[in-house]
Amino acid sequence: MKSPDSNTVVLDDSDDEVPSTDVAQSQGLTDAQELKKALRVYQNQQSDCYASFDPPELSVQLDKNKRHKIAYPCKFCGTKIHRPTYDTSPTNLSKHVANCLKKRQDAKDTQKLAAVGVSGTRDIDPREVPQLCAIWCAEVPKGRRC
Structure with missing residues (x-):
């Protein structure tokens, strides 16, 4: 066993530790x-x-x-x-x-409208029809009905 006054050196290299990332x-x-x-x-x-x-x-x-x-x-x-x-x-x-x-x-x-017999449209998803109708109606000039 070493005495407390021996020349023991303790190295603390914890600052040198690299993060796990x-x-x-x-x-x-x-x-x-x-x-x-x-x-x-x-x-x-x-x-x-x-x-x-x-x-x-x-x-x-x-x-x-x-x-x-x-x-x-x-x-x-x-x-x-x-x-x-x-x-x-x-x-x-x-x-x-x-x-x-x-x-x-x-x-x-997803079915396209053409697949259910609707022609003259681009490939529109039937689920989009209600939203497209609302947009089309909103674009109609005042005084005309949708």
Whole structure:
């Protein structure tokens, strides 16, 4: 046991600790290495949502640390979902897939007026007819009836 007056030096490097959001930067990974890591995660498909995206690519967008984000192109709509390299959660990818699939289903379920026998109109969704009627009536000059 050392005496209190010994030459013991205690180093407190807590000020040097790197926040967890900057883990990739602290590991010194290059953008190319981050992309390689993202490709590995994509190929392992630990989350089902990755199946709805093409392989990730390096984005031109930069994160708050001035590092390139990783872009995940959606197989359904082509939109690229940009994710910082320090964000490993697929939540934003899952949300996009859910929204994208809902939009596709809504478009599939929507009938156009031509499909129900109305001709001479552009493709108007029948659900828009009441609103369009209100607009058309509002545009009629005063003194005329809609």
